[in-house]
Amino acid sequence: MKNVKDIYPINLQLFGEENGADPNAGSENAVQATEDQAENKPRMYTEEEVKAKLDHHMAQYRKSESKRIEQAREEARSEAEKLAKMNEAQRAEHERQRAEQAAKDREAAIAKREAEITRRELRAEAIETLHKRGLPANLEAVLNYADADACSASIDTVEKAFREAVQQGVDERLRQSGVTVRAGNAPDYAKMSDAEYYAATYKTGGQK
Numbered sequence: 001m002k003n004v005k006d007i008y009p010i011n012l013q014l015f016g017e018e019n020g021a022d023p024n025a026g027s028e029n030a031v032q033a034t035e036d037q038a039e040n041k042p043r044m045y046t047e048e049e050v051k052a053k054l055d056h057h058m059a060q061y062r063k064s065e066s067k068r069i070e071q072a073r074e075e076a077r078s079e080a081e082k083l084a085k086m087n088e089a090q091r092a093e094h095e096r097q098r099a100e101q102a103a104k105d106r107e108a109a110i111a112k113r114e115a116e117i118t119r120r121e122l123r124a125e126a127i128e129t130l131h132k133r134g135l136p137a138n139l140e141a142v143l144n145y146a147d148a149d150a151c152s153a154s155i156d157t158v159e160k161a162f163r164e165a166v167q168q169g170v171d172e173r174l175r176q177s178g179v180t181v182r183a184g185n186a187p188d189y190a191k192m193s194d195a196e197y198y199a200a201t202y203k204t205g206g207q208k
Helices: 025-040 047-084 088-132 137-142 148-176 194-201
Strands: none
Touching (some): 088 148
16 A cells, blocks of 8 residues: 555645744744834943942042142142232232222122123013014024113114015015016015005006
């Protein structure tokens, strides 16, 4: 009798692989998915890594502080040597000059802080004014914040330049599209809608 396998040849590999698929493909895909998830997760630092970073920053801070303290000591030694070489009148004059300079430094620091506060207040008011006038808020970058009067004047100047630039741009686009501009005094086009602008100022077909 013939062997069954001789009558009906059987590919035993079909029972181990479905449609020719790699039996290891599933596990490889699972590993790849796990690796992708690991790459997308935020980095988690170990306790040792955190401690190492803190130690590094503290070392940098101590180095900076040590340098600052050493500089202060050197300045104090230099000052002491300078005073030791002076007589009573010279020391008195030196101390007066130091006190005067210290007062000037304090006044300068106060003036700087006040100027910064004034600038912040004027800037906030300027942005609100620009908004009320229908102007881009980013124009605040070119304004003068020396004082309130200078800021107000610079807003007027910037507004005039901006509206002239807008009108020139509109006129140029209309000329390119074949629209004729009517002569005479025109209203403030920058504040008009497109429909109002055309109705008040322009006629098509070359008619005025």
